[in-house]
Amino acid sequence: MIRRGLNKGLPKPHEAKYHVKKNDLVVVIAGKDKGKVGKILQVSPRKGTAIVEGVNLVKRHMKPTPYSSGGIVEKPAPIHVSNLMLYCPKCKKGVKVSKKYLEDGSKVRACKKCGEIIEPKE
Numbered sequence: 001m002i003r004r005g006l007n008k009g010l011p012k013p014h015e016a017k018y019h020v021k022k023n024d025l026v027v028v029i030a031g032k033d034k035g036k037v038g039k040i041l042q043v044s045p046r047k048g049t050a051i052v053e054g055v056n057l058v059k060r061h062m063k064p065t066p067y068s069s070g071g072i073v074e075k076p077a078p079i080h081v082s083n084l085m086l087y088c089p090k091c092k093k094g095v096k097v098s099k100k101y102l103e104d105g106s107k108v109r110a111c112k113k114c115g116e117i118i119e120p121k122e
């Protein structure tokens with residue numbers, strides 16, 4: 001069997017822009033955590049992955065330290081951004097976004113369905 005597309009994962013020369021970014025509330029649309037909603041803690045532009053709060057949890061065994069008792073802790077592992085959709089609090093689901101410009105000229109993302117502006121508060 002011939003396998004093609006081995007070079008698919010190479011990073012693009014310039015930093016890719018994604019539909020989601022840090023602090024966004026997103027919903028998982030594929031995988032074992034499908035339907036889960038969480039906040040993006042970190043985006044890795046080179047890999048195209050994001051770490052989402054409470055999503056794709058993996059168990060890590062921690063050694064006891066003077067600061068913690070150790071044991072098993074669950075940590076979120078990176079998930080590909082193509083598996084994420086921006087969450088609209090008004091539609092209560094993952095939505096496509098459109099760009100909007102505010103009166104002061106700043107660009108924001110808005111829900112394509114209801115028009116709600118979706119920008120995380122820092």
Ligand SMILES: [Zn+2]
Pocket residue numbers: 088089090091092095111112113114115116
């Ligand atoms: Zn909406």
